[in-house]
Amino acid sequence: MVRRIASPVIAAFAGLFATGALASDLDIINAPEIDVSQATLARGWYIRGDLGYSGWGSTDRPDYTAERAGGGTFSQPFDSARFSKPVSYGVGVGYQFSDFSRADLTTDFFSGDMSGTSALGGGCGAGAPGGTNCRFDYKGDYSAVNVMANGYVDLGTVAGITPYVGIGAGATYVKWSDTSVLPVCLDGAGNCAGASNGAIGLQGEDSWRFTYALMAGASVDLTERVKLDFGYRFSDTAGGKAFSGRGLGTSIDAVNGRDDGFQKHEIRAGIRVTTW
Secondary structure, three states, X not given: OHHHHHHHHHHHHHHHHHHHXXXXXXXXXXXXXXXXXXXXXXXXXXXXXXXXXEEEOOOOOOEEEEEEOXXXXXXXXXXXXXXXXXXXXXXXXXXXXXXXXXXXXXXEEEEEEEEEEEEOOOOOOOOOOOOOEXXXXXXXXXXXXXXXXXXXXEOOOEOOEEEEEEEEEEEEEEEEOOEEEEEEEEOOXXXXXXXXXXXXXXXXXXXXXXXXXXXXXXXXXXXXXXXXXXXXXXXXXXXXXXXXXXXXXXXXXEEEEEEOOEEEEEEEEEEEEEOO
């Protein structure tokens, strides 16, 4: 009796399994076709605007070459120099190729004031007491425009935050204004301290310099099209001519100055907006 009941039950279960397997096969066959081209990728053109704040490295002191009136030249760095206005701003346009790669072309603007001093081993020239030395006090300013091509690797997005690293290369146009030089006569005995031979103007120079940059930071999604960007950028601009002049009215007949380049450690914040 048990065998008679078991046979139909087994047959029924076998039918159910066969029907389930057939239905599963049919579901696979009838599954909608996936269109890979419709995958959501962060592609498209974007525009950007950035603000930066930077400090100055200790190697950024200017130096100069001086020609003595009686013949011979010498070169030395400034004894001290100070740069101000460490703020930059810029705009750019770029393209997001995929979730992980993008590139942009940026233009940044920055400027600054420079004040420095240099002590000379020679005398102060005609009219100064014998044995006195001379110091030059410099004051000038510059402006710069940087054009850079940049590439980035986005490292994945978690909770709307996308860390990235990047590298850039380009050129910076640096223009120095005329620099004021005040030769000051110095003497430890005090009989010449503070005496001046009169202020002199040195002609400002301008030049294009090679620049490269390394970047790291993170962007935060504000909307589908707008990202807030926080990052760090190190940039290094080559040195070049800063000022030159002749007839200083001291034992120095001519001075040719140059800056040592601009090594900038910047904290930057900006906005990126996807446009089309």
